[in-house]
Amino acid sequence: xxxxxxxPRYKVAKRGQDVALRxxxxxxxxxxxxxxxxxxxxxEFLTYFQNEAQLDKSGLPSDRFFAERPEGxxxxxxxxxxxxxxxxVYLCASSLLNTGELFFGEGxxxxxx
Amino acid sequence: xxxxxxNSGPLSVPEGAIASLNCTYSDRVSQSFFWYRQYSGxxxxxxxxxxxxxxxxxxxxxxxxxxxxxxxxxxxxxxQPSDSATYLCAVTTSGSRLTFGEGTQLTVNP
Numbered sequence: 001x002x003x004x005x006x007x008p009r010y011k012v013a014k015r016g017q018d019v020a021l022r023x024x025x026x027x028x029x030x031x032x033x034x035x036x037x038x039x040x041x042x043x044e045f046l047t048y049f050q051n052e053a054q055l056d057k058s059g060l061p062s063d064r065f066f067a068e069r070p071e072g073x074x075x076x077x078x079x080x081x082x083x084x085x086x087x088x089v090y091l092c093a094s095s096l097l098n099t100g101e102l103f104f105g106e107g108x109x110x111x112x113x
Numbered sequence: 114x115x116x117x118x119x120n121s122g123p124l125s126v127p128e129g130a131i132a133s134l135n136c137t138y139s140d141r142v143s144q145s146f147f148w149y150r151q152y153s154g155x156x157x158x159x160x161x162x163x164x165x166x167x168x169x170x171x172x173x174x175x176x177x178x179x180x181x182x183x184x185x186x187x188x189x190x191x192x193q194p195s196d197s198a199t200y201l202c203a204v205t206t207s208g209s210r211l212t213f214g215e216g217t218q219l220t221v222n223p
Binding site: 031033035041042043044045048050055056058059091098099100101102103104105106107 | 158162203216
């Protein structure tokens, strides 16, 4: 596609529910990143994929967070048993190679009630 | 100490002035440095990258890097109201991670 596509754009979940956020990167982009951005803060790194391999997941805040990219293209970020502190915008970004020149999607805004 | 630190602002300048945004980083082995712009309610977009000491100019934007001082800056000349946004400094740190600062909110007043 022309850009990074994320869905859903907005998600409201009750505390304790599981959510899944999808990212469709730019075609041909090898690297894919997930970031979490709280209001008024900079993006915080969650995890990084190169093709289907998850090379760094050190930013995932707890074992309730899980990400996958099984075929090296679309990625899913799953959050189990959501908590209020999980409320944030989840940004997906891709790059042709891991050069730091990232193209971001519009984000998925998660609100946990 | 945070890995990437920016003046949180907000920074306010009049239209036509030079806006100066500053960033320091802690990891001496960092090699790549970026400035992203984020409009309110939108996602970040890359505006400048710099990899070696000195200045890099692109239109009204100039990025400056001083690795000895672990300092990166962004100058915006002839600031326009459309430049009003949050500017995020980003640095490649350990492994393949791109680490962002908290951002500096810039307002350009007509």
